[in-house]
Amino acid sequence: MKQRYRVCVLGGGPAGLAAAVSAANEGAQVLIIEREAKLGGILKQCIHDGFGLIRFGQRLTGPEYAEREIKEMLGSKVDYITSSFVTNVKRISDGGFELEIQSANGMMKVQSDTLVIACGCREKTSRQVFIHGDRPAGIYSAGTAQYFVNIMGYMPTKRCVILGSGDIGMIMARRLTLEGAEVEGVYEIKDTPAGLARNVAQCLDDFDIPLHLSTTVTRVIGDKRVEAIEVAKVDKNFCPIENTKRIIPCDSLILSVGLLPENEIAQKLDIEIDFATKGAYVDQCFMTNVPGVFSCGNALHVNDLADYVSESGELAGKYAANFRPSQRDIVKIEYDSKDFLYVVPQYYDVTQGGELSLYFRSKTDCKDRKVYLDFDDDTVLDKKYKRLLPSEMEAVKVKPKKKVTSATLRMGDFK
Amino acid sequence: MTKEMTCIVCPNGCLMRIEQEGDKIEVFDAICKRGIEFAKNELTNPTRSITTTVATKFEDYPLLSVKTSGEIPKDKIFEAMKKINSTIVKKRVKVDDVVIKNLFGTDVVATSDMTLDVKTQRLID
Incomplete structure (x- = not known):
């Protein structure tokens, strides 16, 4: 491994892969640092199709899209390490950065002229949506349930309730139904579905899964494992209406209640975060307020399409490779x-x-x-x-x- | 008879209005002709493609993601799932390789490449 790189990319999902390839195409020495054992990010587990219409002009599944990006990276002069995590980052006197990395080979340090933050986003948890009641096993984020079913081949539930009508929630409602689970219903606190109309049609209506709008989960019931969920209709201010409470026996609650850009590393560098996006403020070069630090993909703002994630990665990588300190x-x-x-x-x-x-x-x-x-x-x-x-x-x-x-x-x- | 239908062909998800009298079907409010075709098909012979997984015999690759290369009748989805879930992949396949032949008129093909050998790291000197 080189002691110093021109561009270090944090994250090996679609944003990071595109950033690395475009930086390498500009002649830069590039290193990707990926936390998971495999490259590709969340796309690996998104086995449904609809990816790549803009970037490849084709309807691809997540694994197909990810593998195209991985193959392109393998064909470029890019270094990468997986199962590695950046634990600290600091600015050094010559204007570059020093990263501390925890990897399978132990702790190591690497320097880089520039950084591209491509860490993606994280799902909100039950703690972040303030659900009352017990804390038994059986509460999953939609992405965790998706990992169980699509990567590990485990069924996390026989009968579940899904809170939140985001696209991932609806896609998981269909996926679990196909694999033999019963999805009692999808509950949405707002009065309109959060995800695409076509997903309401093809994921819920196709399988007669009811969508309950203006309704939310008010309590989790269960000792060791979820035994039931209490739901209630809400008023205009999202306050539960007392006499509408209903108890639903089930073994799991699946949450699809939103995503947040991941910026823990950015905070260590005093990068300013936009309250509206929860990601960094950037200019047209995708550079943050800290010169030499770039942000792209879902770490910058939560995108609807992987295609735009790749596009922003490509731009951030190109500009990082060509970065010169200037006024x-x-x-x-x-x-x-x-x-x-x-x-x-x-x-x-x-x-x-x-x-x-x-x-x-x-x-x-x-x-x-x-x-x-x-x-x-x-x-x-x-x-x-x-x-x-x-x-x-x-x-x-x-x-x-x-x-x-x-x-x-x-x-x-x-x- | 008038009914409404959401088109599922692309993310636009047009909400279409459909006038049906006997065999005559008229589709309104679709922004492209794929929507019209979808609506007509949906009323006569609804079909869907499936994306799912198949078990493999390989410990390092226990689950392979797959899709139907074409569409199958909508009312055969669960029968198709039963067949797919009773299949075990015994050789390493690539994207678009056929895993199950002729399942309700279409093939089930791989959507990931089991032969793609990505090392845990690569450091070029």
Whole structure:
């Protein structure tokens, strides 16, 4: 192993693999550090299809998508280590970074000019959604249940309740049903499903799995193992309505209640985190407020599609390989938080210039809207959207014509 | 008769309105023609593809992810699962290699490469 790399990539999922390959293509010496025994990230266990429509023009399953990315990395000049975990990172006097790594070979240290954070995201747990009652075995996140079924071949449940109608929750409802379990129902605290309409159709309706909206889990019952779950309807303020409580006998509660970008390492470097995305603030080069540290994929913000995860990795890797310390001239991309949930990147560095790959989500479900991006008084984006949804990320590419001093993303009506 | 149907062909998930009178089916509000085709198929002969796993005899690779290469009749899904779950893969296969031949008119193929030998680390000097 080299003592010093040009680019160290933290995480060997789709973001990290794409970042490593694109950095190597720029001539950089690259190291990927992966926590798990195998590369590929969460895609390994996502055996359903629908990945890769944008990147490969094909409907692939998760393992197929991951293997394509792994093969491409193996064909590039990239170093990698698996079963290895970065325990500490610090800035060194020459402007680079020193990483402490716990690996199968013991502790080691490696230096790098730049870092790409591609650690992905984590599922929220029952502690993070404040469910009352006992703490028996049988409470799984949807991803854990998916790992049991698809990787280990164990059935974690015979009869379960699923809380949260995110796509992973609905996909697991179908998966468990196919493998012979009974999914009593999917419960969603909001009055609309959190995931895609097609997943409500093909994962729930196809198998007669009821979706209970405006309903949540209020209590877990069970001594050693889950014995029952209490659910209740909620009012407009998400408060349970007392006389609607119902006890459902089951052996498991599966949670699909949201994802959070993983940024433990970023915090050690004093990287500023955007409250809206829970990921780092970055500019169009995917560089954080700490020069030389880049962020991409689901560590930056939770994406809907692996294709966009790879795209952001590719850009972060390229910019990390070409990084030179320089004065930054940062323009904040302003937006109205009544219209937009978030915008990534949050900044445009005028010194670097070039194209801006912009990702955003609308704050509400709205129809017939137009989205504009103004660089000073120059409108570089003017795009119609038949429908915008908070659950569906939009991606655009824009380029300013001249040196800019302000940037604003805004929304308006058409028709 | 009028009914609503969500298209499952792509993530857009168009909510389509369907007018059916005898054999005549008219589809509205689909943004592409794949939706129209899906809706007509859904009313006459609904089909689905399956993605699942198959057990293998290999200790280092106990489960292989697979999919039906085409679609099977929707009402045969559980019968197909039964057949898939009684199969054991005895040789190492690659993506698109057939694992079960002709299951309700389509093949079950591998979606991961058992021969892909990724070492735990690679350090080029």
